[in-house]
Amino acid sequence: MACNRGRTSQQFQRSLYTVKDIAEGKVLSAEHLRGGLALGLSPAHFEEVLGRRARQTISRGTSLAWSLLQ
Numbered sequence: 001m002a003c004n005r006g007r008t009s010q011q012f013q014r015s016l017y018t019v020k021d022i023a024e025g026k027v028l029s030a031e032h033l034r035g036g037l038a039l040g041l042s043p044a045h046f047e048e049v050l051g052r053r054a055r056q057t058i059s060r061g062t063s064l065a066w067s068l069l070q
Helices: 005-011 043-049
Strands: 013-018 033-038
Touching: 013 043, 033 043
Parallel strands: none
Antiparallel strands: 013 033
C-alpha cells in the first residue's frame, strides 16, 4: 500500500485563509486572517494583503487568492 504523505504536503501548504465572513468592499485586517494548511496565498504576503479591499464577499474559511482582492 502506497503512502500519501508526500502528496498531501504538495497539495497543502501554509496559506492565508479567512476566519470571518468579509463583505464586498470591506478592508482586510489581521482579525480577518490566519495562516494554516490550505491552497492559497503564502503567509509571506500577509503585510501586502492588509489594507486591501475584498473584490467580492468572501466566506469564512476561504483560502485567500489575489483574485479576491482589489
